[in-house]
Amino acid sequence: MGEAAQQSWISYAAYLEIERESGRRHEWLDGQVYAMAGGSLTHSALAVAVAAELRSLSRTCGCQVFSSDAKVRVLATGLATYPDVSVVCGPIERDPDDPNAIANPSVLVEVLSMSTEGYDRGAKFAHFRELPSLRDYVLVSQYERRVEVYSRDAHGLWVLREARAGGEVPLSALSGAALVIDHVYEGVERLRHPHPLENGLVALLVLGVAVVLEAFSLAGAMREICxxxxxxxxxxxxxxxRESExxxxxxxxxAALAGLTLAFCAVAAALATGNPLWDALGTISVGVVLMVIAVLVMVEVKGLIVGESASPELRAxxxxxxxxxxxxxEVLNVITLAWGDKVVIAVKARMAEAERISGAQMVGRINAVEARMQERFPAAKWVFFEPDVR
Structure with a gap:
């Protein structure tokens, strides 16, 4: 936790206004606002690496991974803070006072530093334990390959698991999927301890061939899209x-082409300059790109699963x-909901001669319109027709 500003008690609404005006991140607790200091390059690289690994592990669990820009609110204690990485499994629950704050994280990650380690292990963890949704609290060391995971068991007790270089540690919120320690630290170690590239020309050749082959694959996909x-x-x-495949x-x-291209450029820069730092930056950049594209695809696929409006052209x-x-x-309103390649259509319309026909005749006319709609739009799995006057 940073230093509290020298000022009187500040309401949560005033804290939100401070954040909007300053554009900086702050913690809020018991009427006090604490500025959050920026982390080191290693801290940032580790947070990105952990987020990328968690995103990969979350694919089969339907969980969403958020960076340090996502605020978490502990409703039981009032704490509002920005963990280095947050994971939500299931629908997101928001703070009633702050729609930008997550209230139900399943996994929280903090990258430890000299100035914040005591707080992250102590007071902050005490607040986080008051989150009923929290299953795993992950602490990542900057100074050695070591990750600690506190997991809540079936009895509500917190169990510590620790893994070092060459090991892995399971996360209960992700159905026991394991965080591989060396995957987290690989790019960071190259950044902190650069070493000359081995077989750089061979790596360039392999990457170059892979770029060409992946470009052909993407070109084929783009032709089908066109x-x-x-x-x-x-x-x-x-x-x-709505074509998920x-x-x-x-x-x-x-994602593959962008990652391969970044890797090729990073290796080429390392060979040209003799500075292996380019290789480390390339490794981290590839992880960031893969994570961003995976999140974009996840958002769109989620829309297909839970349903979203049909395209404007189809609705028109x-x-x-x-x-x-x-x-x-007269058509009064049309509502559509698409699930994959199936569409639900709800129509409200004023029927012709509605005042002069019987109820049975009205039903017959509605059934006729619905039948023609399903013939014209084969994707219409369900059609609901409501006659009305306005």
Whole structure:
């Protein structure tokens, strides 16, 4: 925890205003605001490396990984802080007083430093233990290959597991998936203790061939996308598409090509300058790129799983089709919900001659419109039609 400003008690609303105006991160506890100091280059690199590993482990668990820009609020004690990495498994619960603060983290990570280690192990962990959702608290050393994980067992007791170089440590929140210590520290060790590249030309050759092959793969995926995108820019298609297989393939190809290209450039720079630091920076950069693209793909795939609105073009097409039906006088509203390649359509419309026909005739006309809609839009798994007057 940083130094508290010399001022009287500050409300949480005032603290939020301070953060908005200053653009800096602060902790808040019991009416006191504490400025959070920036970390070292090693601290930052370790946080990124841990986040990348956790993102990889979270793919099969449906969990979301957040960087140190994500605020966590302990509702039981009031603490608002910014852990180095946060993981949420399941829907995100937000602080009622602060929609930008997570209230239900499953995993929290702190990279230890000389100035904050005592706080991270003591008072901060005491606050975090009051989070009912928290399953694992991870402490990462900057000074040796060592990771400690405190896990809450079935009886509510916290069990410590520790792993060093060559080892791994499981995380209960991620179904026991293990954090591999050497994966976390590899890029950081190269950054702290650079050593000359071995077989650099061979590495360049392998990476160059891999870049070319991956470019061909991505080109094939882009050709398939062009066939279904109907002239849309790639980013717009990526946000609106319901073709999960093609979206995931494109995302993986882009991530692989970007990672390989970064690695090739880093190795080339290291060979050209004789400075192995470029290789270390390349390793860390590849991890960051893979993590960012994986998060983007995860967000879009999650939308396909939980459902989201159909594309604007499809919604407009549905509205035009319904309005053209002889049984319909006016379309009042159209709501769509897409799950993968299936669509739910809900229509509210004013029916023609509604005042002069019987209930049975109204039902018959609605059924006829619904049948034509499902014939015109085969993806419409469910159609709901509500007659109304306004």
């Amino acid at each position: 066939k279904v995108a109907r002239g849309k820019p790639f980013l717009r298609w990526f946000r609106e598409t 093609l979206m995931v393939v494109a995302g993986e190809d882009i 097409d549905i509205q035009r089709f319904v309005a053209a039906q002889p049984e319909v006088a």
